[in-house]
Amino acid sequence: MSDELLTPTPAPAPHSLLEDIQGLLTGCLFVALGVCMFREAGLFTGGTTGVAFLTHYLLGYPLGAVLFVINLPFYVFGWRKLGHLFTFKTFAAVGLLSAYVELLPQWVGFEHLNPVFAAVMAGLLAGTGILILIRHGASLGGVTIMAIYFQKTRGWRAGNVQMAVDFVILLTAFAVSDVQKALLSMLGAVALNVVIGVNHRTDRYYGV
Template identity: 40%
Template sequence: MQERPSSRLGLRHRLEAWLPLLEGSLLVALGVQLLKSAGLMVSGTAGISLLLNHASGWNFGLIFFVINLPFYALAIQRMGWAYSFRTFICITLLSVIAETLGLGLTLSEIHPLLAAPVAGLLIGLGLVILFRRQASLGGFNILAAWLEKQWGLHPGRTLLCTDMSVIALGLYLLPWHQVLWSLLAFVSLASVVGRYHRQSEVERHAR
């Protein structure tokens, strides 16, 4: 029996909806692998997970998955079930892909001057793809959105405070020069995501 065109279109639409989540998670996982290899960190819950991985050797994917669990309640309250489900899928994908890459992709002798900005770029591009598909990797972005709704706190200030907290933890757990190199990843990531937000504002006003 010949497949109906509507069935093919339905499958295509489902692939178009979910494939970008895989692509974005893969880009972030590649960036994380670069940072792990160079002994660096980045902002957000991914940065905390990297720090704990560097300091203890615990599994990055498991740490990242567990750290984000408390944020799901906020995501459901602030963003709704659909957004929260997509975010859960992305967090799970990143956790699995990051550990899988660690088994098959070994990087050595990579200088932090290269690893930090390239990793920040990859993670930023991955996040942009997820944002455009109404998903995220959870963590402090959800917290910032929730605090804005509940208390009117500016999201930028909340994220600045969380980033400073991650840097302070990094100074406690890592040599100071690794934290300085990591700032390149912070800047690179923020630059990519910042351009996305500005572009989104322009598109919104052009409609």
């Protein structure tokens, strides 16, 4: 038997504070850019962000503010089940995302945005951003908190859990939007959850 097989796998080194800060800043920026692309194309997404989109489209409330408020109840669950540090990082991440969503339109605009490209690219950006946050011990609240909890406690893959809930939420898009936009919104949800499902597994790195 080779020495390589006998050598135990070293435990992953914990992230430093600076690494966690850059992870939150970068992950939230990726997600926020995806959210802005969804909004520009008139599309929806899943999770609590999808509920925030519905509120934004129907009532006209600022998307960033709604996104922050709607996640508040999930912090209680996260605090009890997933730890204080995780919940604090999640609170910071949702706050950052809410700020980014309101600030990004002042920094970047889309003169032309193909809706199919917007659905796929926004989903990929959001999924990558969420993956970065998960690997730094944070989330964007809501469904992601529940998905991580079930992955850690029951071995259910987080991407599959999130995808199932997202599709239920996205079904409401058919009631408030046209069929094309509703279908494209589902395409975006698939792109988002494929990134998480492929890259975040129980036998792979969680991030600490």
